[in-house]
Amino acid sequence: MSVTVRDNPEANRFEVFDGDDLAGFAEYRLHDQVIDFTHTEVDDAFAGRGLAGRLVGAALDEVRGRGLAVRPYCPYVNKFIAKHEEYLDLVAAGDRAEFKLPAAGEGAQ
Numbered sequence: 001m002s003v004t005v006r007d008n009p010e011a012n013r014f015e016v017f018d019g020d021d022l023a024g025f026a027e028y029r030l031h032d033q034v035i036d037f038t039h040t041e042v043d044d045a046f047a048g049r050g051l052a053g054r055l056v057g058a059a060l061d062e063v064r065g066r067g068l069a070v071r072p073y074c075p076y077v078n079k080f081i082a083k084h085e086e087y088l089d090l091v092a093a094g095d096r097a098e099f100k101l102p103a104a105g106e107g108a109q
Contacts, residue, residue, distance in 0.1 A: 002019060003023075003054055005054065005059065007059075007062060008025075012028055012029065012030070013025040013026060013027040013028060014055060014059040015055075016042070016054060016058075018046060018049075023045075024055055025040070025041060025055070026040040026077065027040075028059075033069060035063055036071040037070065037072050037074040039074050040055065052076060056077055056080045057080070057084070060090060064087075064090060068090075069090060069091065069095075072099055078099050081101060082101055
């Protein structure tokens with residue numbers, strides 16, 4: 001089946017689908033030019049297939065395209081950004097210490 005990720009602004013979340021089946025979501029709060037990711041979840045029936053990573057990566061790509069900053073309150077999103085330095089710039093430099101993320105040029109934790 002094909003995996004797709006879509007923003008569902010009415011539900012304040014990005015959703016990942018396996019074919020027509022909703023497999024998981026990443027909830028957010030949007031305010032000003034900042035998106036706060038608060039919770040990510042993948043249904044147990046879809047576990048172990050890398051869908052959470054695909055979901056978060058696609059969501060962060062979409063956020064970048066919109067010119068938004070990210071505040072990763074969700075532990076999964078935070079760890080994803082820490083492991084994928086190409087997304088670190090989405091977190092404002094002044095917010096990185098709060099989320100225990102490296103400053104620019106320090107490398108991933």
